[in-house]
Each structure stands twice: as C-alpha cells, then as structure tokens.
Amino acid sequence: MSTPLEIVVHGDKEEMARSTAAALAGRIAEAQRARGTASVVLTGGRNGNALLAALAAPGVRDSVDFSRLELWWGDERFLPEGDPERNVTQAREAFLAAVPADPARVHAMPSSDGAHGDDVEAAAEAYAAELAAAARPEDQDVPVPSFDVLLLGVGPDTHVASLFPGHAGAQEAERTVVGVRGAPKPPPVRISLTLPAIRAAREVWLLAAGEDKAEAVARVLGGDAAPHETDAPAAGAYGRERTRWLLDEAAASLLPRDGHSPRT
Numbered sequence: 001m002s003t004p005l006e007i008v009v010h011g012d013k014e015e016m017a018r019s020t021a022a023a024l025a026g027r028i029a030e031a032q033r034a035r036g037t038a039s040v041v042l043t044g045g046r047n048g049n050a051l052l053a054a055l056a057a058p059g060v061r062d063s064v065d066f067s068r069l070e071l072w073w074g075d076e077r078f079l080p081e082g083d084p085e086r087n088v089t090q091a092r093e094a095f096l097a098a099v100p101a102d103p104a105r106v107h108a109m110p111s112s113d114g115a116h117g118d119d120v121e122a123a124a125e126a127y128a129a130e131l132a133a134a135a136r137p138e139d140q141d142v143p144v145p146s147f148d149v150l151l152l153g154v155g156p157d158t159h160v161a162s163l164f165p166g167h168a169g170a171q172e173a174e175r176t177v178v179g180v181r182g183a184p185k186p187p188p189v190r191i192s193l194t195l196p197a198i199r200a201a202r203e204v205w206l207l208a209a210g211e212d213k214a215e216a217v218a219r220v221l222g223g224d225a226a227p228h229e230t231d232a233p234a235a236g237a238y239g240r241e242r243t244r245w246l247l248d249e250a251a252a253s254l255l256p257r258d259g260h261s262p263r264t
C-alpha cells in the first residue's frame, strides 16, 4: 500500500455510519470549495447503505450541495432495472430519495435489461466509456475522473466492490471496469471497478463494521506485511492521497493490542 493508512475504530456500526457520513459531508464540501464539484463513488452492502442513510439525515445532508455532486458506483449487481437487490435501488431508498441530487450527475451502472441486454462485458465497457468521458486531461493516467472519495464495503473474505480473492477481476491491471461471473457473493453476475480504477481515487475509505469482518480486517491490517491483493483484494485498495479504514470495535477485535498498533 503506497499511502499511509488511517484506522478509525468506532464504538459500534451505527456510530461508524454516523461519524463517517459527517466526515464524508465535510470532504464533499471541501472538494466543492476547491474544485467547484465533488465526485464520490458509492458502495453497496449493509455498511455502505447505513452510511448513505446517515448522509441523508437532516443534520448532515444540509451541509452538502447535491447539485454539484457526481455520484458513481464501485460495483453493481447485474440485475434488471429496479430489482431490490441492485445497489442503486438500495441507494435510492436509503439516500437518493431524500436529497436533491442532480439526476444527470447520478451515474448508475447498467442493468441487465438495459441497452446491452444480459451482456455483462458490454455493460462493463459502456461504464468504462462513461468514466473515461468524464475524466479531465489533468486527471491521472487511468481514464476515470479523479474521485474525491471512493467508498468500499469490505467483505468477510476481504473482497471489495465485486473483486473477490482468487478471481480474475482482482488481477485486472489494465481495464477500469470488468464484468464478473461466478461471484461467491450472490448474485453471481456483477459489474465492478478494478483496482487500477480504485487506486485512481484521491481518497479510498474502506468500511468494515461487525464481528463478521474481524478476520478480514486482521488479515489485511494485522500482520507485519499486507497480503497480496489477488489473495486479499482489500489490501490493494488505497488512494493516491489518503486511505482510511472505518471500523467498529467488533471488526477491530482481532487486531493486535499488545502495544503493536495495526499497520498504518
């Protein structure tokens, strides 16, 4: 990992969601002051949706100018539009329905009944093209926008987005978006940003709360050296400027406490 890690441990998952939502609102406001707009990549999953619900809370959402916020997704379940299992469907329910986001700036990944039908590779290429079209010349050499914050839930097997240990997506070194088949986490067919796209973000924030994440957190952060990213994709998820792990006590419970702080 090339950027120093920040590890923040909260009392419980609710506090992690609330605190991280407030920090994200602040980061969005800073980016909008600095560059006029902000760009955030959302994640699916329980922790990701809890964060979105906290961001939509009245005291927090009022500090964000949603008319100047670009929203992207790190992965998506490749299902028909409106399917309750799609990350964008869950984000609409948890968050988008409550905030004045600009629909032109909400970049959902394709559905399996859209322009590309059930061709997940074509759908992935289309999203890669949308990302490339939004990239500016001054952005880094990876053809995606300079995301200000890229959010990732962490799976109990250390997967992030839909990049799973031992699967081809975690080894992709060129493309920015891939189609995923045979995902161990249902549904099996997905679209995902790759690690090169993830690492193009200014900041990567990894969300891991709950006892079921303790082994994954210890696997990536607890040893003397990080595991290889193809074996533990979360180990390859870091930003150009900042990498933050947002935990709760349960998820941090297996980290070394004997004066040897987790690798940061």
Ligand SMILES: O=C(O)[C@H](O)[C@@H](O)[C@H](O)[C@H](O)COP(=O)(O)O
Residues within 6 Å of the ligand: 043, 044, 045, 046, 047, 048, 075, 076, 077, 087, 152, 153, 154, 155, 159, 160, 161, 162, 185
């Ligand atoms: O589409 C998905 O399922 C997510 O994007 C996935 O990467 C998720 O973030 C992790 O599996 C953690 O999910 P939980 O927070 O529910 O444990």
